[in-house]
Amino acid sequence: MSDETQQAAQQPExxxxxxxxxxxxxxxxxxxxxxxxxxxxxxxxxxxxxxxxRCGASTRKPFCDGTHSKMGxxxxxxxxxxxxxxx
Numbered sequence: 001m002s003d004e005t006q007q008a009a010q011q012p013e014x015x016x017x018x019x020x021x022x023x024x025x026x027x028x029x030x031x032x033x034x035x036x037x038x039x040x041x042x043x044x045x046x047x048x049x050x051x052x053x054r055c056g057a058s059t060r061k062p063f064c065d066g067t068h069s070k071m072g073x074x075x076x077x078x079x080x081x082x083x084x085x086x087x
Contacts, residue, residue, distance in 0.1 A: 025064035
């Protein structure tokens with residue numbers, strides 16, 4: 001086992017998990033504190049995950065309201081990967 005692999009195995013499990021949804025929001029689960037640009041905290045119910053907008057069109061920013069599906073949002077990293085495969 002390499003040193004990097006051993007170090008990774010010794011790391012504790014993350015307290016927060018962020019899942020990138022295909023052409024959708026970032027799903028954040030775990031104990032989190034979410035602050036706005038002025039340092040004000042959003043109310044995030046303990047034990048509940050949140051979905052954060054990444055399309056920029058949500059009327060509930062920073063939270064997702066499902067607008068991405070209505071506007072045909074396509075995740076940039078997916079589009080870049082597909083474009084690179086076609087070169």
